[in-house]
Amino acid sequence: MRIHNRCDFNAGVLFLLIAAFFAVYSTDYSLGTATRMGPGYFPTMLAAIMAILGAITLGMAFSPLDAEDPPGRTDWRGMGLVLSSVLVFAVLLPIAGFLIAVMSLIILSSTASPEFRWKIVLPLATALCTLGYAVFGWGLELQFSIIPPIFTR
Amino acid sequence: MDLLANLALGAATALTIDNLFYCFIGVLLGTLIGVLPGIGPLATIAMLLPITYKMADPSTALIMLAGIYYGSQYGGSTTAILVNLPGESSSVVTTLDGYQMARRGRAGVALATAALGSFFAGTVATVLIAAFAPPLAEVAFKFGPAEYFSLMVLGLIAAVVLAHGSVIKALGMVVFGLLLSMIGTDVNSGAARFTFGIPELSDGIEFGVIAMGMFGFAEIIYNLKHSESRDLLKEKVTDFMPKKEDWKRGGPAAVRGTVLGSFLGILPGGGAVISSFAAYAMEKKLSKNPQEFGKGAIEGVAGPESANNAGAQTSFIPMLTLGIPTTPVMALMIAAMMIHNIQPGPQVMTSNPGLFWGLIVSMWVGNAMLLILNLPLITIWIKLLQVPYRVLYPAILMFCCIGAYSLNNNVWDVMMTIPFAVAGYYFKKWKCEPAPLLMGFILGELMEEYLRRALTISRGDWNVFIDRPLSATLLAIAVVLLIIVTLPFIRKKREEAFQGED
Numbered sequence: 001m002r003i004h005n006r007c008d009f010n011a012g013v014l015f016l017l018i019a020a021f022f023a024v025y026s027t028d029y030s031l032g033t034a035t036r037m038g039p040g041y042f043p044t045m046l047a048a049i050m051a052i053l054g055a056i057t058l059g060m061a062f063s064p065l066d067a068e069d070p071p072g073r074t075d076w077r078g079m080g081l082v083l084s085s086v087l088v089f090a091v092l093l094p095i096a097g098f099l100i101a102v103m104s105l106i107i108l109s110s111t112a113s114p115e116f117r118w119k120i121v122l123p124l125a126t127a128l129c130t131l132g133y134a135v136f137g138w139g140l141e142l143q144f145s146i147i148p149p150i151f152t153r
Numbered sequence: 154m155d156l157l158a159n160l161a162l163g164a165a166t167a168l169t170i171d172n173l174f175y176c177f178i179g180v181l182l183g184t185l186i187g188v189l190p191g192i193g194p195l196a197t198i199a200m201l202l203p204i205t206y207k208m209a210d211p212s213t214a215l216i217m218l219a220g221i222y223y224g225s226q227y228g229g230s231t232t233a234i235l236v237n238l239p240g241e242s243s244s245v246v247t248t249l250d251g252y253q254m255a256r257r258g259r260a261g262v263a264l265a266t267a268a269l270g271s272f273f274a275g276t277v278a279t280v281l282i283a284a285f286a287p288p289l290a291e292v293a294f295k296f297g298p299a300e301y302f303s304l305m306v307l308g309l310i311a312a313v314v315l316a317h318g319s320v321i322k323a324l325g326m327v328v329f330g331l332l333l334s335m336i337g338t339d340v341n342s343g344a345a346r347f348t349f350g351i352p353e354l355s356d357g358i359e360f361g362v363i364a365m366g367m368f369g370f371a372e373i374i375y376n377l378k379h380s381e382s383r384d385l386l387k388e389k390v391t392d393f394m395p396k397k398e399d400w401k402r403g404g405p406a407a408v409r410g411t412v413l414g415s416f417l418g419i420l421p422g423g424g425a426v427i428s429s430f431a432a433y434a435m436e437k438k439l440s441k442n443p444q445e446f447g448k449g450a451i452e453g454v455a456g457p458e459s460a461n462n463a464g465a466q467t468s469f470i471p472m473l474t475l476g477i478p479t480t481p482v483m484a485l486m487i488a489a490m491m492i493h494n495i496q497p498g499p500q501v502m503t504s505n506p507g508l509f510w511g512l513i514v515s516m517w518v519g520n521a522m523l524l525i526l527n528l529p530l531i532t533i534w535i536k537l538l539q540v541p542y543r544v545l546y547p548a549i550l551m552f553c554c555i556g557a558y559s560l561n562n563n564v565w566d567v568m569m570t571i572p573f574a575v576a577g578y579y580f581k582k583w584k585c586e587p588a589p590l591l592m593g594f595i596l597g598e599l600m601e602e603y604l605r606r607a608l609t610i611s612r613g614d615w616n617v618f619i620d621r622p623l624s625a626t627l628l629a630i631a632v633v634l635l636i637i638v639t640l641p642f643i644r645k646k647r648e649e650a651f652q653g654e655d
Contacts, residue, residue, distance in 0.1 A: 007583040008319070014579075015325045022332050022347070029344055034613035039344040042601040043335045046328055053325040060321065071582040078377040079578060082370065082550070083571050089554045090567040105554060106547040112377055113543040124544055128551050136555050141207075143562050 005061045006070035012058025019050035081112035097147045098137065102129045156283060159510050163283075166511025167518055172216050175208075179217035180519045183224020184526055187240045188232050188534050190542075192549050194225040194241070195591075196369040198485045199361035200556030202492070211493035212508040216515040218489055222482050223275065223465045223516065226425055227523045230267040230458050231534050234260060243425035243461040246433040250446060250453030257449050265393040266451055267458040268527045270407040274459035275520035277411050278418070278466035282473070282513050286502065289474040293499035298606035299617050301477075303627040305596050305603070308479055310631040311420055312592045314638045323589045326580070330593025331600065333358060340598070341605065353565040360488060362566050363594060364481070365553045366573025367580070367587045373546045374578050393528060395451075403455035406436055414460030418467030420479070428464030429457035466516055473509060474499055477596075481588060484595035 003009050022043055032038025060066045085108035092101035106125040110116055136142045166172060186197050198218050205214035229241030234251035247267065254263040296304070313323040336347045337357025348354040395403065413435060414428035436456040437446045446453050469486075471479045476498030478484035487497045495505060502509045527534070557567045580587050611617035619625045 008322070010579075011322055011325070011583045011585050014583075015329070018329055018332065022335075025347055029339075029346060034608045034615070037341075037605045037608065039339040039342045039346055042604065043332065043346065046332050046335070050325065050328045050332065053321055053328060056321050057319075057325060060319075068584075071584075072378075074578075074582075075374060075378045079374045079575070082374050082377070083574055085550065086370065086554060086567065086571055086574075090558075090564040093558065093564055093567075102551055102555075105551060109547050109550050110543065113546075114377075115541075115543050120544065121547075124547065128548055132551055132555060136559065142555070142559050144558070 001062055003061055004064050004067040007061075007068060008057050008066060009061035010071070012054050012056075012061055015050055015054030015057055019047045019054055022050070023047035078112045082109050085109035085112075093144060095148070097145045097149060098133060099129060099146055100148065102132055159506070160283060160514060162506055163510030163512075163514035166212055166507045167216065167514040171210070172213050172511065172515060173518070175213050175217040176220050176515050176519050177522055179220020180224035180227075180523050180526065183221040183226075184228035184231075184523065184534065185537070186221070187225035187228020187230075187244075188537055189228075189540075189545060190232060190238050190240050193368060194222045195364050195481055195485070196553065197221055197225075198482060199364040200552060202361060202485060202488060203556070203559045205489055206492050211490060211495055211505075212511045214489050214493065215486060215508065215512050216519075218486060219469070219512060219516060220519045223462060223519065224523055226458075226462045226465050227268065227271055227527050228534070230271070230454075231264065231527065231531070232538060234263045234267065234454070235535060236538055241425075243429050243465070244458075245426075246429050246457045247454055249433070250448070250450050253447065253449035254451070254454065259449070261393040262395050262399060262451070263454050264531060265395055265528060266399065266403050266407075266454050268524055269395075270403070270410065270455045270459035271462040272520050272524045273407055274411040274414060274463035275466060275523075276517060278415055278463045279513060279517040279520070281415050281467060282470055282516075283510075286470055286474050286509075286513075289470065290499040290502050293475045295623070296475075297621070298603040298610065299621050299624045300627065302600060302603040302607055303618055303624040303631075304475065304477060305600050307627045307631040307634075308477060309589070309592055309596065310634055311479075312589050314634050318584050318586055320635075320638055322583075322585045326585055326587065326590040327593040330590035330595075331597040333363070333590075334594045334597025335601075340602070353563070357598075358569065359557075359560050359566055360484065360591075360594065361560050362557055362569045363573050364485075364591065365557055366570035367577030367590070369549060369553045370570060370574035371577025371581060371587075373549065374574065375581055376542065376546070399451050403451045406452040406455040407459040409435065409439070410456035410459035411463045414463030415467045417460075418464035419470050425461040425465040425468075429461040432456040432460035462520075469512075469516075472497070473501065473512075476501070477599075478592075481591040481595065484591070487595075 026040045026043040026047060029040035030038035031040045031044060085105045088108060089101045089105040092104055103125050106128055107121055110121045110124070133146065137144065137146065167176070182197065183194065186192050186194065198221055201218065201221070205218065208214045225241050226243060229239060229244035230247050230251065232238055232240030233244040233247035234255050237248050237252040239245040239248055251263045251267065254260065309327050313320055313327060334357070336354060338345050338355050345355050410432040413432050417428045417431060433453060433456060436452040437443050440446065440450065440452055442450070468480050468483055471477055472483040472486055476487065478487050490497050495501060495508070553570070554567055557570055558564060560566045577587055607617055608615070618628060
């Protein structure tokens with residue numbers, strides 16, 4: 001048995017894991033009958049279908065007819081930097097206010113680019129901060145504090 | 154005549170100062186995101202959805218959001234023609250001949266062909282919606298829960314068939330979407346399902362969070378490594394007027410594209426993308442000089458560009474008449490109606506005639522605005538194309554993050570985009586299409602509800618879905634579609650049709 005299609009193999013395993021996850025947790029809810037469905041009925045049904053589809057996908061990965069190039073390497077650095085900038089924004093917004101949160105988001109995410117330069121990023125961050133506040137804070141009256149909330153109290 | 158009276162009512166709604174203004178904002182934003190690669194109408198509408206809550210009139214909200222959708226079809230072709238990069242997935246095929254025309258010094262004609270073709274298609278599609286929506290709504294009143302359930306099954310199957318890549322994986326993505334929609338409080342029993350005691354999950358996951366994570370963020374991470382160099386046209390774009398020969402070849406192609414696109418747009422899962430591919434394939438088949446395709450044939454621009462705009466607009470028909478979304482963008486339109494307490498379905502036409510007809514008339518007005526935005530003002534959009542990606546993606550990130558926050562004024566939604574971004578990134582790597590997942594997610598709760606009702610009425614007898622003729626027909630179509638797409642011969646053709654997309 002050789003894996004001819006890495007993409008299908010990975011997707012098949014993932015589908016089976018998802019099916020297992022939902023099937024296991026569906027047991028917490030009553031199934032009921034077809035006439036009077038309980039909250040567990042539809043999810044259990046879906047999990048079963050998911051498991052079948054996962055098994056087929058996994059099976060296809062071993063077929064030479066389905067051969068395909070393996071997927072490229074994961075860009076850990078890019079993913080880490082972009083997503084941690086989102087996380088930093090989410091953490092900072094309530095405690096440090098809009099200004100600091102957006103500045104951190106833009107500077108941190110910009111470092112993910114191979115062509116990172118402070119000379120471009122700093123003016124960009126300032127401009128986007130202004131634009132973001134103009135559109136969301138002033139234009140749409142979204143509720144957030146612009147500077148750290150400690151100073152406004 | 155009824156139709157005229159209805160259109161007059163629509164005009165009264167669409168032509169108020171407020172609605173004209175938001176229609177303009179919509180098509181302007183649409184053109185902008187259409188021109189910029191890396192952000193599409195789906196993420197944009199998801200981002201703007203919460204703010205439409207502030208609008209007093211639901212028609213205003215829908216008019217603006219619709220403008221973003223069809224406006225992006227215009228903008229997408231500009232990028233395709235001038236930079237050989239599709240601004241939207243529906244303008245992928247336009248790169249083939251549009252960019253070649255531009256390289257031969259006919260960029261102006263290509264842009265004019267795309268804009269005029271789109272305008273023509275938009276006009277025809279508007280009339281089609283006005284003519285066909287009322288009779289379809291009549292049929293919809295005959296639908297019971299069994300029919301609605303079968304219709305949704307058909308919609309999901311069609312979404313799978315029309316997605317590209319492996320059918321099985323697309324089906325898996327649909328079911329994953331359905332499962333994700335189960336998270337949250339079960340409306341029937343009040344049980345909190347799969348919430349693990351997290352209070353933020355009791356209302357379920359926000360659609361916008363999934364859309365922004367999978368389409369916005371995942372795309373950015375993917376593009377960091379795959380960003381192409383853009384070779385922007387250096388010459389000034391002048392001379393828009395197509396010559397007599399161009400009219401003769403492009404005109405009929407635009408008409409054919411419009412017909413095909415209008416038809417495909419109505420089908421569940423259809424919409425703009427598939428319409429443009431089908432139109433290109435058709436033009437190549439019908440042409441007397443197929444060898445010119447890929448070298449700057451005007452039919453290759455006129456056909457697909459008309460088709461994608463027609464498809465984008467007629468995909469509103471099932472949404473407006475049946476209350477069922479056939480594409481992820483239509484699901485967002487439905488969400489916009491629900492924000493304003495309008496229950497989507499065949500009754501909208503009678504309960505909110507101003508909204509219904511106003512939206513239709515606004516589409517034509519919006520198309521006229523787009524023509525002006527895209528031809529005389531083209532130089533502005535060309536300037537925008539020079540913005541490098543390293544400046545663009547932090548801006549997209551910022552707008553998405555604030556957009557996610559504004560869903561509930563809560564940073565929880567911002568954090569939830571992270572797991573979906575990771576999932577979206579790997580789905581893209583493993584060639585699993587995320588669009589079917591969104592379709593499943595949208596329809597999940599409704600499907601469960603209709604399944605439950607249908608089976609309660611039939612006392613648990615599953616035959617109800619095949620005993621009722623309308624329901625049986627819908628299911629039969631779904632089965633036939635699935636069989637057709639797995640036949641080896643069709644499979645090959647289908648792959649050909651999607652060629653060049655990646």
